[in-house]
Amino acid sequence: MTLTIKWLGVDFGQCIMDPSGLRNPLMFGEIMRDLGRPEEIAERMHRYRLMKEKYQNYSLIKEGHRPEIREYVFGNDDEAWELFAEYEQSLLMPAKGIADTLAWLREQGIICDVVAELKKTLGPIGSDHVTMFLQRQGLSQYFDYFYSPSGRVRLRDGKADFGCLGKDKTSGTMYDYLREDLARRGIKIDECAIIGDKLSTDIEPSRRRGFHTIQFTGYIDMGRSEHAEYRVESFPQLKEFVRGIK
Secondary structure, three states: OOEEEOEEEEOOEOOOEEHHHHOOOHHHHHHHHHOOOHHHHHHHHHHHHHHHHHHOOHHHHHHHOHHHHHHHHOOOOHHHHHHHHHHHHHHOEEOOOHHHHHHHHHHOOOEEEEEOOOOOOOOOOOOOHHHHHHHHOOOHHHOOEEEEOOEEEEOOOOEEEOOOOOOOOOOOHHHHHHHHHHHHOOOOHHHEEEEEOOHHHHHHHHHHOOOEEEEEOOOOOOOOOOOOOEEEOOHHHHHHOEEEOO
């Protein structure tokens, strides 16, 4: 079945971003050695493992509890936090085949935006770790906007606005906002699709609001849902069934 769309909203964590490089607590050892405080390595690694036990997986920590890494793991140590940000960017990788697929989608006339569930980006919107990653990996050229609960940024020039401030995926308020914002951009809801890995944040609330849905299972499969119209393991699979509106 062909999916004909004008707009695609793409989730960030475990979708655009390959999270495998972030699952190693040994990075905290490298950070503390670089700071000349190796005696703190065991404690920092222990605290991060406790966070893993508390939140069950690293993607939830990274997307919803980044301030706690700074406060609990590093004790609000600014120098350690800056090094963590540098290490994080060096370990992050883009999903396999995503750049080629995004270029193909744009050739199809499909507008692409990033829609993330980051509660707090720890830095001015537009200079946060998501936009830094997109720029570092050469992916920002394929997206028009980055939407998050911290605000919306236009990626070509970094201009930010805060109409979606506090809106989130789980409650569906982000998708309510997107419906209105996309309408202002001349895009109808039945011309829109969301791709993401989580049923509770990416798939179910968006489908209830009329978006088409594509479940991404490349890193973790959350199971099947009646709200997921399509399922893909890799971005290049989108070429098999997605088409732009001519």
